[in-house]
Amino acid sequence: AQSVTQLGSHVSVSEGALVLLRCNYSSSVPPYLFWYVQYPNQGLQLLLKYTSAATLVKGINGFEAEFKKSETSFHLTKPSAHMSDAAEYFCAVSEDNFGNEKLTFGTGTRLTIIP
């Protein structure tokens, strides 16, 4: 079975600084990987996804993530943090690698932006 580990349940960065949220996965086959964002009292929104095409994936709101097979990682980055980026971020893997919607989520990283 696949699993996802997000290192750091809370991350704080200054406005304008680099955002780096870490995600490592375990999978016996090439995975489908996702980052979702959850704003307070809302549902999750898809930020970006990796489906075995380009290893560097660009998403919405200036976020991107790089798939590194050798490190089994899919870290999320943004060059310059904005106050509106404050939210909880979840990394997820598709369970059977056929791109279905039965996802395994990490425990999330709450991102705080310091003015």
Add this chain to the structure above:
Amino acid sequence: NAGVMQNPRHLVRRRGQEARLRCSPMKGHSHVYWYRQLPEEGLKFMVYLQKENIIDESGMPKERFSAEFPKEGPSILRIQQVVRGDSAAYFCASPITGGTGELFFGEGSRLTVL
């Protein structure tokens, strides 16, 4: 609003009561997923339904939980004899395009069991 609609947004129940959570998928969609988010945890898959059919219920607790998606009307997640450990946010989602892993989530129903 063509998005995923869930109600109620907030529900308070006492131990032993029943909770019913409703979900209408995106317009024109006939598949829904239910996920549960316990406090300080990520979302966990519960069940996958299409109209009049349960496709995958491998994430459903064995007792007290059931789900349906009738031909007419919303999908319903039913929790009988609720306990404090059922307190969580329950999210419904529509596949954006089937087979891609992309989900459009509703805003969730937050159940509090007293």
